[in-house]
Amino acid sequence: MKQIYSDIAHRAKEYENQIARFLMDLISTPSFSGKEQAVIEVIKREMLNSGFDEVRIDGLGSIIGRLGNGPRTIAFDAHIDTVYAGDLSQWESDPFQPKIADGKVYGRGSVDQKGGMAALVYAGKIINELGLNNQYTLLFTGTVMEEDCDGLCWQYLIREENIRPELVVITEPTNMNIYRGQRGRMEMEISVSGLSAHGSAPERGENAVYKASRIALEIEQLNGRLKGDPFLGKGSVAVTQITSASPSLCAVPDGATLHLDRRLTAGETKESALAEIREAARKAACPDAEVTVPVYNESSYTGLKYPAEHYYPTWVIDEQSHYLLEAITAYENVLQKKPVVGKWTFSTNGVAIAGMFGIPCIGLGPGDETYAHAPNEACPVEQLSAAAAFYAAFAAKLNSDD
Numbered sequence: 059m060k061q062i063y064s065d066i067a068h069r070a071k072e073y074e075n076q077i078a079r080f081l082m083d084l085i086s087t088p089s090f091s092g093k094e095q096a097v098i099e100v101i102k103r104e105m106l107n108s109g110f111d112e113v114r115i116d117g118l119g120s121i122i123g124r125l126g127n128g129p130r131t132i133a134f135d136a137h138i139d140t141v142y143a144g145d146l147s148q149w150e151s152d153p154f155q156p157k158i159a160d161g162k163v164y165g166r167g168s169v170d171q172k173g174g175m176a177a178l179v180y181a182g183k184i185i186n187e188l189g190l191n192n193q194y195t196l197l198f199t200g201t202v203m204e205e206d207c208d209g210l211c212w213q214y215l216i217r218e219e220n221i222r223p224e225l226v227v228i229t230e231p232t233n234m235n236i237y238r239g240q241r242g243r244m245e246m247e248i249s250v251s252g253l254s255a256h257g258s259a260p261e262r263g264e265n266a267v268y269k270a271s272r273i274a275l276e277i278e279q280l281n282g283r284l285k286g287d288p289f290l291g292k293g294s295v296a297v298t299q300i301t302s303a304s305p306s307l308c309a310v311p312d313g314a315t316l317h318l319d320r321r322l323t324a325g326e327t328k329e330s331a332l333a334e335i336r337e338a339a340r341k342a343a344c345p346d347a348e349v350t351v352p353v354y355n356e357s358s359y360t361g362l363k364y365p366a367e368h369y370y371p372t373w374v375i376d377e378q379s380h381y382l383l384e385a386i387t388a389y390e391n392v393l394q395k396k397p398v399v400g401k402w403t404f405s406t407n408g409v410a411i412a413g414m415f416g417i418p419c420i421g422l423g424p425g426d427e428t429y430a431h432a433p434n435e436a437c438p439v440e441q442l443s444a445a446a447a448f449y450a451a452f453a454a455k456l457n458s459d460d
Contacts, residue, residue, distance in 0.1 A: 062190070062454055063391040069184050070447035077442040078163055080104055081176040084138070085156040085165035091139040091206040094119060095359040101138065101175065101200045108183035110198070118214045119360045122221075123198040125182055126191045132456065133197040133223040134182075134449055135407055136175035136423075137204030137211070137230075140167035141431050148433035162436035169425030173437040174229025174445065175200055177424055181449035190454040197223065201407060207354040208243075208370045209410025216415055225381050225418050227449065230406045231425035234393075234441050234448075236385055238420055239374030240402040241290050242322035242409055244367075246335055247315055248273055249348045254305055254312040263310035267302050270314035272342035274300070277318065280338050287324040289374065290401060294321040295331075328369045370405055371413030375420060384455050385420050392451035393444055403427060422448055 083104075089097035098121050105113045105123040112124040121138075143153040143166050151157060156165035163173070182198050185191050201211035215221045228237075250270050255263025274297045286292035299317035304310060320331050332349055339347035355365040375382055377399070389397045404427065408419040424441035 059391070059455070059458055062188070063451055065188055066184060066450045066454065067392050067447050069188065070180070070443045070450065073180050073183070073446065074439060074443035077176050077180045077446060078158060078439045080179065081163050081168060081173055081437070081442065082156040082165070084172040084176060085163070085167050086154055088154055089139050089167070090142060091203045092356055092359055094139050094202045097138055098200065101179065104179050105182070105198070108179055109186040110182060116215065116219050117360060117362055118211060118364060119202045119358045120211050120215065121200040123179070123182060125186055125196040125198070126194055128192070128194040130193065131195040131197060131221070131223040132453070133199055133221070133226045134178045135199045135201060135226055135228055136171055136178055137202070137407060138172060138175050138200040139202055139205050140170065140172070141205050144433065150434055153435070158439065161440065162438050164434065164436045166435055168435050168437040169231045169427070170430035170435070171230050171423060173231070173425045173442055174423040177442050177445035178229050178449055180446040181453070184446060184450040185453050188450070190450060191457055193457045194453070196453060197221065202358060204407055206356060207366055207368070208405045209407045209414070210354065210364060210366050212407050212410040213366060213414065214364055216410070222415070223417060225420070226408070226411045227452065228406050228408055228419055228421040229423040229445065230402065230421055231423045231427045231430060232400070232402070232421055233426040234422065234424065234444055235398040235400050236382070236389060236420060236422050237400055237402050238377065238382055239290060240372070240404070240406060240408060241293070242326070242370050242372035242413055243405050244320045244322065244328055244331060244369040245352055246318040246320060246332070247350050247352055248318070248335065248339065249313070249315045249350070250344055251346070252310065252312045252314070255310045257308040257310065260310050266311045266314035269342070269344050270300060270316050273339050273344055273347060274316060276338035276342045277335070280334060285323065285325070290323045290372065293323040293326050295319070322372050324372055324374065326372065370409035373408050373412035373419065375412070375418050379418060381418055382420055384459070385422070385452055388451040388455040389448055392447045404430065
């Protein structure tokens with residue numbers, strides 16, 4: 059194996075400029091959630107040129123490249139949609155005209171998370187060229203709509219495409235550390251009703267904004283009481299939006315809605331989180347408040363709608379997991395250093411893969427997650443080749459154990 063690891067590292071370094079070029083092609087092809095068709099074609103071309111055995115697109119629009127046809131399946135996943143660029147005045151250069159400077163590829167999606175996509179395609183190329191896989195079906199997925207609805211793409215892959223790997227490697231940015239979990243999250247809405255009255259005589263009505271405000275203050279207090287976990291950290295809840303309705307701006311509002319962002323640590327569930335919010339409404343003297351979980355129901359670029367609740371369960375892989383220990387061994391041998399094992403602050407497709415379906419996940423990706431969704435997003439070029447080397451080495455290590 060020592061020679062194999064050396065060959066992988068050498069080949070990945072040889073491909074470093076090509077990986078960076080491919081990443082620039084991806085960045086220069088905008089792919090916002092539900093609008094990924096053009097970048098899917100860029101990925102398809104690169105996969106075919108890299109010697110993949112099969113490349114296909116599922117009904118929701120995700121691309122699936124396959125190497126091998128073994129009885130066991132492992133997947134490497136990158137979502138290929140991005141958020142918008144935001145205020146362009148905060149960018150030092152055009153976010154969709156990528157450039158390389160200071161050893162980094164700059165542009166929207168370079169970190170979150172087209173860098174992972176570029177690295178995993180070239181990992182597949184290395185695996186194919188060096189003959190590193192003879193036991194597995196290896197799938198390389200470029201998945202859609204993650205930014206709008208984490209894990210929706212994998213709900214579709216598992217339920218509708220009957221793809222159920224024994225392990226998924228998530229290539230979201232980890233700054234080249236190995237991650238083994240994340241807090242879950244969910245969105246909630248609290249709707250309250252009031253009684254409209256003329257603004258000149260508010261005592262005749264019941265102000266729905268005041269009712270919602272009392273609930274918001276209870277939620278502020280609830281956030282301080284939420285429990286923590288030694289690895290994942292504390293759960294949290296925040297009011298992120300308030301809207302109201304009234305006959306006019308000279309009338310008492312007869313309706314108001316709070317939108318909540320809830321981060322779920324170990325042991326917290328949708329049911330427990332909903333119960334806490336209903337109790338907060340009761341304490342605010344609003345027992346009739348309606349608490350719901352919104353449903354995502356937007357069309358993919360294929361025209362398909364695949365509704366899903368905005369509930370994204372917590373997941374963690376055990377620190378003694380066979381897969382994690384094998385990943386650490388592969389990392390140490392191909393990159394010649396020990397990895398830091400940690401967790402994501404944000405959410406990933408693992409909420410569906412591991413959180414809903416119990417399929418183990420580990421994560422490693424190029425780029426620092428602090429640049430995700432930020433202006434002047436940039437991914438170190440050397441991390442692109444290092445990530446490709448790790449993915450290939452991990453596949454080789456798993457094959458060597460069989």
